[in-house]
Amino acid sequence: MGSVEAIRTYDLAKYYGNVKALDGIDLDIREGEIFTILGPNGAGKTTFLLLLATVLKPTRGTAVIKGLDIRRDSARVREIIGMSFQEPQLYWRSNALETLKFHASMYGIRGSERDRRIRYVLNRLQLERISRRRLLNLSGGQAKRIEVAKILVQRPPIAFFDEPTAMVDLDGKHIIWEEIKRLRDEGSTVLVATNEIYEAEVLSDRVAIFDRGKLVVVGGVGELKEKIPSGELVEIRFSGTYSNALEEEIRSQFRPTHIVSDKGYIAIRIPGAKKKVAEVVRYLIDRGLSIESVSIREPTLDDVFLYYTKRRISE
Ligand SMILES: Nc1ncnc2c1ncn2[C@@H]1O[C@H](COP(=O)(O)OP(=O)(O)O)[C@@H](O)[C@H]1O
Ligand SMILES: [Mg+2]
Structure with a gap:
């Protein structure tokens, strides 16, 4: 794990009317680490990721990702990030194989490299058997695995995973955790949002606890435990x-x-x-x-x- 900064947020905030979904977050995320946002439902985790992914616009503050400002350089930010959404963003009439091919080609991954990556990820996430089945006939856990698979195929420099193992069985969770760690080991910076304590303990190089739109505390898992x-x-x-x-x-x-x-x-x-x-x-x-x-x-x-x-x- 390096100590070079990959992402820094400056008083990042998002209000919906008078709901302060995110209320001024200052954080830095280091190059090549798995950084977890842990907090209960409604803490602002998804809002935080959607702001960084330039899906939402901040009410206040900003963030810089690898030198790019999310407000000014949003198009270039989108080129270097990949986002696995909490609610799978799938084209429900399509299937897993087509979904992954399309996602890869959007990021310029083609030919044998694309096929190799897709084969590997379908196999690892136990999706081979259902790779040609219409997505609308799949279970929630299967849809979730395809949503995660998109980013594992893309292998972006900055990867966001919003509740990557929600609805996935325990066996599947362990595989996804291994693959997220592999992504980090190959050089990606990974940001994971979760409300599962065990997931945060297993994955995090560092963890930030969010509650009600605010940062509660940030640090290594062991460090946070020793501090209480x-x-x-x-x-x-x-x-x-x-x-x-x-x-x-x-x-x-x-x-x-x-x-x-x-x-x-x-x-x-x-x-x-x-x-x-x-x-x-x-x-x-x-x-x-x-x-x-x-x-x-x-x-x-x-x-x-x-x-x-x-x-x-x-x-
Ligand atoms: N589009 C929206 N309109 C109004 N309120 C929203 C919207 N999206 C999120 N919120 C509110 O913002 C807060 C943070 O939500 P969210 O970022 O989804 O939290 P988390 O991912 O930690 O569960 C919650 O109170 C939620 O109800
Ligand atoms: Mg959420």
């Missing part, structure tokens, strides 16, 4: 006598942000738990408990979202 003070969740199973007095001792000794216990089980949340877990275990052994298992669960990006917004993404 709630810490990792340590779960310990044991046999032996666990008393209220012992729990009070643990509280004063380790200052957990959260502690629950049941018979033979305690769960504690401690900032920096990875470094402290051995000490906690030793402490319990010294007080006569026999430890059966210990696990540490990292916070998820949903915990990060919760910390900043006081809500869960899925709410």
